Amino acid sequence: MVEIPIVKRVLERNxxxxxxxxxxxxDAGVVMLNFIGGPGAGKTTLLEATIQLLPDYKVAVIExxxxxxxxxxxxxxxxxxxxxxETEGSCHLESLWVKRALEEINLDxxxxxxxxxxxxxxxxxxxxxxxxxxxxxxxVTEGDDKPRKYPLLFRLAEAVLLTKVDMLPxxxxxxxxxxxxxxxxxxxxxxxxxxxxxxxxxxxxxxLRTLK
Amino acid sequence: MVEIPIVKRVLERNxxxxxxxxxxxxDAGVVMLNFIGGPGAGKTTLLEATIQLLPDYKVAVIExxxxxxxxxxxxxxxxxxxxxxETEGSCHLESLWVKRALEEINLDxxxxxxxxxxxxxxxxxxxxxxxxxxxxxxxVTEGDDKPRKYPLLFRLAEAVLLTKVDMLPxxxxxxxxxxxxxxxxxxxxxxxxxxxxxxxxxxxxxxLRTLK
Numbered sequence: 001m002v003e004i005p006i007v008k009r010v011l012e013r014n015x016x017x018x019x020x021x022x023x024x025x026x027d028a029g030v031v032m033l034n035f036i037g038g039p040g041a042g043k044t045t046l047l048e049a050t051i052q053l054l055p056d057y058k059v060a061v062i063e064x065x066x067x068x069x070x071x072x073x074x075x076x077x078x079x080x081x082x083x084x085x086e087t088e089g090s091c092h093l094e095s096l097w098v099k100r101a102l103e104e105i106n107l108d109x110x111x112x113x114x115x116x117x118x119x120x121x122x123x124x125x126x127x128x129x130x131x132x133x134x135x136x137x138x139x140v141t142e143g144d145d146k147p148r149k150y151p152l153l154f155r156l157a158e159a160v161l162l163t164k165v166d167m168l169p170x171x172x173x174x175x176x177x178x179x180x181x182x183x184x185x186x187x188x189x190x191x192x193x194x195x196x197x198x199x200x201x202x203x204x205x206x207x208l209r210t211l212k
Numbered sequence: 213m214v215e216i217p218i219v220k221r222v223l224e225r226n227x228x229x230x231x232x233x234x235x236x237x238x239d240a241g242v243v244m245l246n247f248i249g250g251p252g253a254g255k256t257t258l259l260e261a262t263i264q265l266l267p268d269y270k271v272a273v274i275e276x277x278x279x280x281x282x283x284x285x286x287x288x289x290x291x292x293x294x295x296x297x298e299t300e301g302s303c304h305l306e307s308l309w310v311k312r313a314l315e316e317i318n319l320d321x322x323x324x325x326x327x328x329x330x331x332x333x334x335x336x337x338x339x340x341x342x343x344x345x346x347x348x349x350x351x352v353t354e355g356d357d358k359p360r361k362y363p364l365l366f367r368l369a370e371a372v373l374l375t376k377v378d379m380l381p382x383x384x385x386x387x388x389x390x391x392x393x394x395x396x397x398x399x400x401x402x403x404x405x406x407x408x409x410x411x412x413x414x415x416x417x418x419x420l421r422t423l424k
Contacts, residue, residue: 039250039333039362040354066334068360089364091303091334119361121251122278122303122332141353141376142252148280149331150251152301164353170382 014127017095021102021130028107031211032115034093034129036153037137038146039119042163042195044071046137047114049195051078053205057111057212062101064093064118071116081105092123095130111212121150132211133158136188140167144174147181154185161204166194226339229307233314233342240319243423244327246305246341248365249349250358251331254375254407256283258349259326261407263290265417269323269424274313276305276330283328293317304335307342323424333362344423345370348400352379356386359393366397373416377404 025032035043044063051059060081063072072084083101085093098115105113115131117124125134136157138146141164147154154160160182168175179190189207193200237244247255256275263271272293275284284296295313297305310327317325327343329336337346348369350358353376359366366372372394380387391402401419405412 038252038331038354039358040351065361067363068357070357070360089334089338091332118334119250120303120332120334122301122330123335126301139252139353141351141379142250145280145282146251148282149277151279167353167379167382170379 011126014095017099018128018130021095021099024099024102024107025113025130025132028110030107030110030113032113032129032131033208033211034115034117034124034131034134035137036117036121036124036134036157037119037139038121038142041119041137041139041142043116043119043137044074045195046161046163046193047075047116048078049193049198049201050114050205050208051075051080053198053201054112054208057209058109059112059114060105060110062093062098062113062115064097064116066090066118081110087118091118091120092127093117093129094127098129112208121146121153125153125156136160138162139164140171140173143171144178144181147178147185151185154182154188157186157188159204159207160188160190162190162192163195165192165199166197223338226307229311230340230342233307233311236311236314236319237325237342237344240322242319242322242325244325244341244343245420245423246327246329246336246343246346247349248329248333248336248346248369249331249351250333250354253331253349253351253354255328255331255349256286257407258373258375258405259287259328260290261405261410261413262326262417262420263287263292265410265413266324266420269421270321271324271326272317272322274305274310274325274327276309276328278302278330293322299330303330303332304339305329305341306339310341324420333358333365337365337368348372350374351376352383352385355383356390356393359390359397363397366394366400369398369400371416371419372400372402374402374404375407377411378406378409
């Protein structure tokens with residue numbers, strides 16, 4: 001097996017830069033959150049709603065996508081600074097790219113940096129970006145079995161958002177099981193939201209305020 | 213940059229075994245399909261519906277999951293042979309694991325092997341498993357922007373299934389844009405299905421029959 005030491009080396013190098021990012025953020029007094037969820041989990045819509053309910057804080061956004069700048073354009077319309085990282089095939093963000101993106105942002109003028117990782121429940125969890133916390137984003141429409149099937153994200157996340165809760169009546173989604181499966185892995189807060197109607201966003205935003 | 217030649221080596225080694233798998237399948241006259249989609253795209257439910265509408269063919273299933281055997285248990289209930297690969301963290305299946313799984317199946321007694329890859333729109337597309345065709349699985353609830361954001365899958369797939377079409381009235385999903393974005397990448401058949409009600413499954417199954 002050739003690849004294992006190499007993967008370790010990639011992760012070790014990633015960790016060194018992640019620590020540099022952590023220092024940058026601490027020096028500037030900025031809280032950075034790393035939003036991780038599958039494709040279509042509703043990460044961009046969640047960020048739009050969150051930014052609109054946090055008018056008293058200055059937010060900047062880093063968007064990670066394999067291709068397209070669609071998500072950045074959506075965030076940009078809210079008038080917050082946004083830096084796009086097009087990964088050109090890579091399934092996750094790495095700390096070096098985030099560091100370069102942070103260098104494009106005036107951190108002295110920012111309270112929060114929200115990083116929207118590539119839509120993927122697996123790979124992004126393994127790469128420390130120097131963030132304050134990882135935030136897991138799951139939608140009702142993906143099904144209640146995701147905490148069991150993708151446990152690593154739930155072990156590492158500091159909060160979980162269950163999005164598209166207006167779809168609960170339309171899907172066989174066992175909320176009790178979803179919550180208890182997560183709590184078995186880690187006792188994290190779980191926020192139920194509908195980002196389009198803003199349902200539940202206020203409670204999530206109150207939690208965000210406790211981080212500053 | 214250290215990792216690029218190594219990634220190449222992993223892919224080259226994967227390709228060698230994929231060719232061995234192709235030989236195995238050709239010798240046995242078996243058609244293997246590699247189903248790729250994000251977490252919760254509805255891959256397992258699609259396979260359940262497909263198997264039930266293909267009673268005249270013998271099907272076997274290989275299930276790739278990072279953790280849990282939930283999906284295999286669901287398929288197993290249909291009385292078809294199923295082999296589970298638990299990837300223990302890996303974000304995709306590789307040809308060597310599929311080859312080992314195929315060795316557990318009596319290929320002389322099988323027409324189709326359906327491989328359900330790990331729930332991930334990115335990594336599985338890069339690993340040839342020796343399959344006859346890759347099948348892209350996208351759900352309405354993930355949003356119409358996925359072909360633009362994850363173009364590689366659509367470049368490589370021989371067919372695309374749009375699942376959960378009963379949700380079209382509940383989501384801002386521009387079907388025309390979804391279809392034209394895919395057709396811009398590659399002119400593949402696109403099947404609209406609701407696996408739970410079996411809507412559209414018959415047309416998809418008719419296409420499958422043309423492969424045998």
